[in-house]
Amino acid sequence: MDSPNRQTEAARFYHDVTKHSYTSVRSVGHRLDWDNRPFPFKIYPQAAALALPRQLDLSSTPALEAISGGAEISAATPLDLERLTRILFCAAGLTRKRKVGTEYYHFRAAASAGALYPVEVYLAGGSGADGLEPVLYHFSPADLKLRGLRRGDWRGAIAAACATRPSIAQARAVLILSGIFWRSAWKYQARSYRYCFWDAGTMLANLIAAANAEGLAADIVVDFVDAEIERLIGVDGEREGPLCLVALDRTEIETPSNPEPAPLELDTVPLSNQERSYPDLIAMHRASKLIDAAEVRSIAAWAAEEGGGVWSNLQVLGLGETIVRRGSTRKFAREPIPAEELAALLTASSGHPRCDFPPLTDTYLIVNAVTGLTPGAYSYSRASRSLELLKAGDFRGNAGYLCLEQPLGADCSALICYMADFDRTLSLMGSRGYRAAQLEAGLHGGRAYLAAYSMERGATGLTFYDDDTVEFFSPRAAGNIPLLMVAIGVPA
Ligand SMILES: Cc1cc2nc3c(=O)[nH]c(=O)nc-3n(C[C@H](O)[C@H](O)[C@H](O)COP(=O)(O)O)c2cc1C
Structure with a gap:
């Protein structure tokens, strides 16, 4: 199969047609249809739930230290349920609500353009994460629960989709950040593809700082075979597509090899009455898909640089x-x-x-x-x-x-x-x-x-x-x- 990723005209075209200019913002004529506003939570009515601990003793590590990667990573830190919950909460948890008219709007730990929250989080842990069954979960920030999507330790399948990158193959748990494009496109139309990655980025900033404050390494992976991750989490790659992965913690444990995951047949609650898809957005997403492990290997040949460094002696909040x-x-x-x-x-x-x-x-x-x-x-x-x-x-x-x-x-x-x-x-x-x-x-x-x-x-x-x-x-x-x-x- 031909790789679309190297035909980069599609990225140039997408960028050009989604530029804002003085004239474009005045001529676009896009109205927000409030009755059709997408619901900001993904709900799986049939999936079994695991309630996460609600007493969260959030980190008091000075924030600049945690953000800059200066916190000490300790190989001996276990990834228990409390730690994992603190990390998930800091990445995507609900922190505030505001009443507008008769409705409550929830705000989250990380900023999101237009407060539309297009990014969902899935978790593949296994025997290595203490207190967690080997199950592929979806994180539900609305009720602070994990919902089981499929049984098994799927880290092997994820490692295979990433061409067996060591940070993934040896991770104690892997988080998958995935974008539901319509949530953001409702307001930002085709340009929202950019916003989904910005929002994933602000979420990563919180997530990695929280992991570092727990003494855990967190590695971001953007190169993976899209179709394999899509199949695993049961998304179609057009309405919703995986954006990046985060490997939490490095261990010596071997990931299992997995069979091809069966199609996931779990209903989710519709986001709104009608969804509109934006061809330029879908074309951009397709154009940047990686089709096999060889392609992943060929583009991801750079050594990862460590973050971190000195900051300052300013007194800052935890x-x-x-x-x-x-x-x-x-x-x-x-x-x-x-x-x-x-x-x-x-x-x-x-x-x-x-x-x-x-x-x-x-x-x-x-x-x-x-x-x-x-x-x-x-x-x-x-x-x-x-x-x-x-x-x-x-x-x-x-x-x-x-x-x-x-x-x-x-x-x-x-x-x-x-x-x-x-x-x-x-x-x-x-x-x-x-x-x-x-x-x-x-x-x-x-x-x-x-x-x-x-x-x-x-x-x-x-x-x-x-x-x-x-x-x-x-x-x-x-x-x-x-x-x-x-x-x-x-x-x-
Ligand atoms: C990528 C990104 C772009 C944003 N762009 C704007 C903007 O152009 N104008 C604005 O007033 N706020 C902007 N915001 C702020 C969001 O509207 C805000 O994060 C959202 O309403 C959630 O509220 P909170 O950050 O107070 O939790 C942006 C935020 C992000 C993350």
């Missing part, structure tokens, strides 16, 4: 408190933050995670008000942990304009913009690189959120005008595509 307090800032006071805080945030949030793809993103900033820094446009070097001034000036107006004319960009202290060199990304990984770059931006952005809240500052993710953003940061950013913006500052 990780658990940070996650529970986090919520997107709706208005910033036009006040400065100290340069030391921005430096700590960039250091803690920018390390490349343990994963199977190379660093793909670059970090640019518009500094509006940071004490000790000239206002202007900057590029950030992760290697030297330094900022390079690209142009000095008061760019509050530009910052507000670039993020779709939202005052949040103009009022924040600093607007971070993650970008990627498109040619390099596609030549390294094919269209799969488009997925990985969006995910990496979401992860860095999610960590930036946590770092800001740990210092009792505010943050919000933001979308943007694509071409205008590149032009603003050019010539340095020529050939780049913008991936995600995150505004940091003092909440009003």
